[in-house]
Amino acid sequence: MHNSKLVKQFREFVLTQFDIRIKIFQSYNTKEYFEKDFVSYFGRFGVIH
Numbered sequence: 001m002h003n004s005k006l007v008k009q010f011r012e013f014v015l016t017q018f019d020i021r022i023k024i025f026q027s028y029n030t031k032e033y034f035e036k037d038f039v040s041y042f043g044r045f046g047v048i049h
Contacts, residue, residue: 004037011045025049 011022025047027033033049042049 003032004035004041007038008041011047021045022047 007025014020014022023046025033025042027049032038038049041047
């Protein structure tokens with residue numbers, strides 16, 4: 001499974017199960033998390049990366 005799908009599913013899981021929004025995502029400069037898809041996704045939900 002592609003990481004973008006996992007991150008999106010994890011975010012939804014945390015929100016649904018715990019009613020908590022993820023505010024910060026730390027990736028240790030993994031390049032795939034700087035792709036346009038992730039940047040726009042994080043920006044849409046106010047996640048700092």
